[in-house]
Amino acid sequence: MKICVIGLGYIGLPTASMFASAGCEVVGVDKNPKVIDALNKGEIIIEEKGLAELVSKVVKDKFLRGSLVPEEADVFIITVPTPITTQKKADMSYVISATESIVPYLRKGNLVILESTSPVGTVDELMIPILEKSALKIGEELFVGHSPERVIPGQILKELVFNSRLAGGINPISSEKIAKVYKTFVKGEIYLTDSRTAELCKLAENTYRDVNIAFANELAKICEDLNINVWEAIELCNKHPRVNIHQPGPGVGGHCIAVDPWFIVEKQPDNAKIIELSRKTNDSMPSFVADRIKRILSTINSPKVTILGITYKPDVDDIRESPLIYLIDILKKDGIKVSIYDPHVEKYDGNATDLITAATGSDLLVLGVHHGSFKELPFHKLAEVMRHKNFLDTRNFVSLSDAKDAGFSCYLLGNN
């Protein structure tokens, strides 16, 4: 089986590599020459556990190669971005151009699978009219559907194999063909459905998490006002056998949870009330944290804050939609000096080379992301270089007693 994967990012490249390691001939297509140059040398330009080794092996063994343009294949898998615009509308331009790019290469019997998370109706209403330009009979000569991705960054290679997935075709035969393709390497269950249900399920899964986090964030605000520790309260609530409240924090980021609920709101504004309010609640968290920071620093002249971690989740290099980036912007607009330290992020303006450099002369250390390497911060060393010893943990991650021992005044999000 020959597979052409369009879009070699966090999803496309691992997917292409898994098919290649299962013995398929895979052509990875990306419009970014840097991605393709690296791939053809057996290298990668993103961070994901085990991916560098896997890509190096499958490229060396000639099962995977990169190309700037698609070519004929049995299966086309589209894994391009589906971001939101500043108006919170789905930007489908990448899906449109990726679909258009494969049309000249489509042949009778081919299967086209959209993996990108997309608004309900994308396959039916947006892709099919483009694919019809191939002059193939859709559903009879050209099979089409959606198979959304459920992996978590940092665990992608493992979860690609063991997660269950949906095979949502435009007709039953398309669903069956999608399932057969993924069975090449997927060990999880594959559930057959239609493309619209698969589109909605992916959005609903991420929205469930967003709404639950919004609830936790609302509790954090309530607890700060009521002088209760929200982390303890949630832990105790979750002792109830049917309660699973998520964790609060400085906001929700990433390409999925902070984005996908808007795809439902866009299509169903009158019905998606809780969904929209949850998005807005989570989006309010950076300014909620900024207000707390300003209160902590209220008596200090020309204050400086050091933000530890700017990614949207721990132990990855991805800063897309990260609430910490919004927090930094708010603080800077309010005239607060900000230094940053994130050991996972290579290129970000102002990211210090080490923790001590970032903290030197600072008045407040803010733990923004619970990267594993931040678990045990060297508070005694930090105390020597900081101007004022203040520490705010937005993740309930660090032992505050260590910080207190080193003379820090400690603050915790969701606890006054």
Ligand SMILES: NC(=O)c1ccc[n+]([C@@H]2O[C@H](COP(=O)([O-])OP(=O)(O)OC[C@H]3O[C@@H](n4cnc5c(N)ncnc54)[C@H](O)[C@@H]3O)[C@@H](O)[C@H]2O)c1
């Ligand atoms: N990253 C995740 O954890 C995750 C999880 C589940 C689902 N998804 C979904 O998967 C999709 C892809 O996300 P990602 O994180 O891999 O994106 P990404 O930005 O990491 O990668 C996308 C790649 O597609 C390339 N590209 C864009 N348009 C192209 C075109 N027309 N032709 C060829 N290449 C093109 C880009 O250059 C880029 O390398 C999105 O819809 C996302 O919501 C992502």
